[in-house]
Amino acid sequence: MSSIADKAVREEVRLSELDIEAIEMFINFFKVIGLPKSVGEIYGLLFVATRPLSMEDLMERLQISLGAASQGLKLLRSVGAVKVVYAPGERRDHYVADLELSKFATSFIRDELKPRLERALQRVERMESLAEEMDPKERKVAFQRIDRLKHWMERGQKMMPWILKFLVT
Amino acid sequence: MSSIADKAVREEVRLSELDIEAIEMFINFFKVIGLPKSVGEIYGLLFVATRPLSMEDLMERLQISLGAASQGLKLLRSVGAVKVVYAPGERRDHYVADLELSKFATSFIRDELKPRLERALQRVERMESLAEEMDPKERKVAFQRIDRLKHWMERGQKMMPWILKFLVT
DNA sequence: ACAAGTTTTCAATAAAAAATGAAAGGAATA
């Protein structure tokens, strides 16, 4: 009798001030790594919630749509930031925040930064071979710059495992 | 006779393959730190250019508008990524890329990350005072989580100077 | 297998961000 689909108007459930602070914090934090507001809202609320919340709980409290809730949870699950927990006697899934924040950084580095750097290094190699064909004077300048690029990419690659170690410890 | 304003159709100036590789690389790189395509294009072209380029050069080669060129250069100058150089006998300004890539990271950390972290820490303090007023059982859980947040923010703050040192060296 | 509850997907819509270009504001030259 309280399914999501047939509920015409969603009932207003007030968020506490603490909830709001946490939510705003995570919205801002997630924005840095390019994630949409709704994802920050969901994680923020789950972070301060003292019990697992269902998708409908999230929709009610955050006043977001079914689709946004579903997709946000999917993304958060995929990066290990949210876990599904079994709620006895309840049919719907319930979700909790994984408090191990280092997981964000880890998956951000693994899924975003690392592949980008690898593609960039390939590009630099291609640039080197293109620069071979330039006339001597220009080639010198070109190589100088390409080398500098290469240097920075390698430096970035070296730095990532270190950051990971720092975060995981 | 070759002013920007009265040139109805902009003449096409071909980019070399090397130019294109560099531009694509920087577009991708800049996207990570949330900068628009046009900024990456401008920096990329200046990075491989063997001579200083004027704003009109950039508009022609990249096929971007006056406004995009002006604003992109303004931003890049503001983070120290592009310098204005004097071109003898030329009226218009000419621009070169500053190859010291660490400057990006430095200004990104200083202008984006640091202030965010500071605001977030303030929020965490506010969260702590709000949690004081919760009932004992919930308060315990709340403090546990807030402490964890605090721990990560402090860790982030400690990490930044280290990253900076690593980059500047 | 059926029915009711729940989640996912995705085409349509809304919101946010970036690009455009006309007009205003500055600088250099004459």
Add this chain to the structure above:
DNA sequence: TATTCCTTTCATTTTTTATTGAAAACTTGT
């Protein structure tokens, strides 16, 4: 100081990204 050239600004348009919600696809209980 007037004129011309160049740059900046900003209201408008375009493009990109996020959100919505109906319909499809699952799940669980009977």
